[in-house]
């Protein structure tokens with residue numbers, strides 16, 4: 064049978080405020096999918112390993128100053144430089160669990176006052192996620208969790224603005240997950256959603272592009 068030559072991996076994105084739990088949940092999802100025998104990889108943005116990523120990292124660590132538009136375009140460029148590899152992996156059947164994506168790009172920059180449509184423009188043409196798992200947690204609660212590492216955006220007042228900006232980006236690909244619950248409870252909910260989407264992609268759901 065040639066029935067599964069079109070089968071591809073899923074593009075699964077986790078989003079949310081700093082300290083919402085998405086990094087630990089991403090790792091757990093990866094182990095779960097691998098345990099089920101799926102090919103999967105964990106990705107994250109910003110990818111600080113590239114030269115663009117190093118400029119972003121220096122900015123986040125307050126080691127450099129950049130105009131708000133400039134850093135926005137660097138975050139976007141950091142996704143564009145990974146786009147073809149992302150497409151290759153997905154088409155080869157590997158599911159990608161991605162910790163932050165274009166929604167972080169738009170939410171964090173627009174929280175600084177940059178126009179939302181301007182923020183979205185450089186993201187047009189990137190691969191659209193099959194599902195966005197938004198770990199919903201009040202900014203105050205995230206701040207209580209501690210471990211704000213002192214990077215540029217890790218302040219309660221700013222995170223409150225980011226939370227509002229995320230709201231306007233919600234679309235039909237989003238699943239809002241109550242991130243205030245225990246880690247296992249959240250994990251259980253995520254597992255079922257992710258498996259459904261991975262299977263749909265395997266069965267031939269086509270890839271689409273942002274913003275759609």
Ligand code: TMP
Pocket residue numbers: 081108109123138139162163164165167168169171172216217
């Ligand atoms: P991280 O803590 O997940 O590595 O993300 C670093 C910070 O960068 C985090 O505060 C969110 C922010 N960010 C943007 O401002 N724009 C983006 O496009 C991305 C991916 C992250």
